[in-house]
Amino acid sequence: MEVKKRSTPILPWMRSPVDVNQFEACALNLFPCLDPRLEVALDKMGFSSLFPVQVAVWQETIGPGAFERDLCINSPTGSGKTLAYALPIVQKLSTRSVKCLRALVVLPTRDLALQVKEVFAAIAPAVGLSVGLAVGQSSIADEISELIKRPKLEAGICYDPEDVTCELQSSVDILVATPGRLMDHINSTKGFTLEHLCYLVVDETDRLLREAYQSWLPTVLQLTQSNEESLFPLANSFLSSTFGSLKTIRRCGVERGFKGKSHPRLVKMVLSATLTQDPSKLAQLNLHHPLLMTTGKRRYQLPEKLESYKLICESNLRPLYLVALLQELGEEKCIVFTSSTESTHRLCTLLNLFGDLGIKIKEYSGLQRQSRRSKTLKSFREGKVQVLVSSDAMTRGMDVQGVRNVINYDIPAYIKTYIHRAGRTARAGQAGRCFTLLHKYEVKRFKKMLQKADNESVPHYSVPSSSIESLRAAYNSALGKLKETVESEASRKRKFGSKFLKLSRTKPTDRRKG
Ligand SMILES: Nc1ncnc2c1ncn2[C@@H]1O[C@H](COP(=O)(O)OP(=O)(O)OP(=O)(O)O)[C@@H](O)[C@H]1O
Numbered sequence: 001m002e003v004k005k006r007s008t009p010i011l012p013w014m015r016s017p018v019d020v021n022q023f024e025a026c027a028l029n030l031f032p033c034l035d036p037r038l039e040v041a042l043d044k045m046g047f048s049s050l051f052p053v054q055v056a057v058w059q060e061t062i063g064p065g066a067f068e069r070d071l072c073i074n075s076p077t078g079s080g081k082t083l084a085y086a087l088p089i090v091q092k093l094s095t096r097s098v099k100c101l102r103a104l105v106v107l108p109t110r111d112l113a114l115q116v117k118e119v120f121a122a123i124a125p126a127v128g129l130s131v132g133l134a135v136g137q138s139s140i141a142d143e144i145s146e147l148i149k150r151p152k153l154e155a156g157i158c159y160d161p162e163d164v165t166c167e168l169q170s171s172v173d174i175l176v177a178t179p180g181r182l183m184d185h186i187n188s189t190k191g192f193t194l195e196h197l198c199y200l201v202v203d204e205t206d207r208l209l210r211e212a213y214q215s216w217l218p219t220v221l222q223l224t225q226s227n228e229e230s231l232f233p234l235a236n237s238f239l240s241s242t243f244g245s246l247k248t249i250r251r252c253g254v255e256r257g258f259k260g261k262s263h264p265r266l267v268k269m270v271l272s273a274t275l276t277q278d279p280s281k282l283a284q285l286n287l288h289h290p291l292l293m294t295t296g297k298r299r300y301q302l303p304e305k306l307e308s309y310k311l312i313c314e315s316n317l318r319p320l321y322l323v324a325l326l327q328e329l330g331e332e333k334c335i336v337f338t339s340s341t342e343s344t345h346r347l348c349t350l351l352n353l354f355g356d357l358g359i360k361i362k363e364y365s366g367l368q369r370q371s372r373r374s375k376t377l378k379s380f381r382e383g384k385v386q387v388l389v390s391s392d393a394m395t396r397g398m399d400v401q402g403v404r405n406v407i408n409y410d411i412p413a414y415i416k417t418y419i420h421r422a423g424r425t426a427r428a429g430q431a432g433r434c435f436t437l438l439h440k441y442e443v444k445r446f447k448k449m450l451q452k453a454d455n456e457s458v459p460h461y462s463v464p465s466s467s468i469e470s471l472r473a474a475y476n477s478a479l480g481k482l483k484e485t486v487e488s489e490a491s492r493k494r495k496f497g498s499k500f501l502k503l504s505r506t507k508p509t510d511r512r513k514g
Pocket residue numbers: 046047048049050051054075076077078079080081082083272273396397398399423427428
């Protein structure tokens with residue numbers, strides 16, 4: 001007997017969303033209430049108008065909505081969600097003269113955080129605001145010196161660092177962070193406080209809510225509410241048992257630095273192209289009178305100018321079809337997605353053993369060190385690399401100009417994954433194509449999955465059989481070389497592993513010293 005899956009009930013406030021499709025792009029010079037300094041900054045970024053989601057969010061923040069409700073923004077990949085929250089936050093903060101941390105943006109990965117920081121850094125300085133980054137890209141000491149201002153030492157006076165805590169000040173107004181590094185600063189950085197926080201942005205919300213990441217969310221919510229309105233008694237006891245005594249307890253009522261004004265409510269903005277509707281997940285955010293902003297009637301929406309294709313082939317011939325397709329696409333920037341870090345490595349190695357394809361192909365995956373990944377991403381952005389073979393590390397949020405094609409080498413398991421992968425192309429109103437390689441037995445599942453995004457008729461894409469035949473010899477030779485490469489990598493790993501093991505067994509003290 002078939003067991004029917006129970007659908008999750010939709011929260012009442014989600015039933016009457018604001019439809020972003022009702023808004024039109026607006027020319028920069030006609031944009032209402034925009035600070036002229038920000039207009040200049042946007043112009044310098046090469047933006048002449050603001051996208052519909054940016055206009056819609058502006059309406060709810062700087063416009064008549066006046067930031068009175070927390071916003072849940074569900075809008076397609078590449079529609080400009082980053083600027084949609086960055087612009088109103090920066091404009092709103094520009095009227096304050098006291099420097100303290102007032103906006104926190106949390107993202108799930110370092111590369112995404114770096115990208116978002118760049119957007120803030122392009123507009124915030126125009127109105128005298130500074131932006132910090134807490135992602136673990138540099139040492140914690142370097143990060144602290146960027147984020148916290150120490151008092152000027154007077155000649156001849158020696159300060160005990162324990163005594164100057166109250167003199168420490170934030171150097172930044174806006175902080176872009178990943179959860180891990182954020183927690184490090186909350187737990188250990190003297191002078192780091194969230195007590196003045198006015199805006200909390202949770203970008204890629206569904207991904208961030210999926211994992212606890214050291215309970216960053218209950219911690220931030222706890223630290224940003226006044227002592228009197230302790231809505232989370234359980235969280236309180238959890239926090240004190242987990243972290244011991246936290247140093248940054250938000251005060252209620254009159255705030256230091258705000259000249260007797262009571263502290264404003266913490267405004268939350270949560271965003272994704274595939275925003276969760278799960279009430280228990282959304283409850284974690286403790287949203288205030290939330291407003292859903294979404295695009296169209298469908299829950300999932302693909303970018304308007306995205307063309308999807310399916311390419312059917314035998315499983316064992318997939319590399320051949322992939323190479324034939326890549327050759328057809330020529331030098332167009334392209335991301336090839338696989339289902340795991342291991343197959344990313346294997347596929348990229350195989351492609352590079354194919355002989356000279358005239359295309360520079362690199363790997364980008366969670367198996368690699370961050371520095372290596374950043375270097376590869378830079379080359380890809382600069383066009384020195386045309387094809388990235390990637391695990392799902394690249395799936396969400398990454399914005400690389402000029403990516404014309406996405407190829408699903410492995411069929412994604414969920415529609416959400418398809419949406420985020422495909423969304424690396426066809427961004428900012430540009431055209432793009434997403435090809436999915438399928439075995440004939442996978443066609444039905446693929447069709448069913450895409451129906452969830454209203455994309456039922458995905459046309460076939462075929463590569464000429466002559467191209468496949470002409471690649472066969474090179475393929476067989478590459479397969480042989482792949483075997484050798486994999487074996488030599490494995491033996492290198494074993495050697496390195498046993499050496500490391502020996503070292504760790506015989507010289508524990510030396511290692512500690514080193
Ligand atoms: N008003 C604008 N005019 C021109 N380009 C813009 C504008 N706003 C944003 N963009 C560009 O659009 C691209 C996509 O923006 P962004 O990364 O914010 O999309 P997103 O909606 O967050 O996508 P994702 O869901 O994949 O994270 C970026 O390259 C950005 O520079």
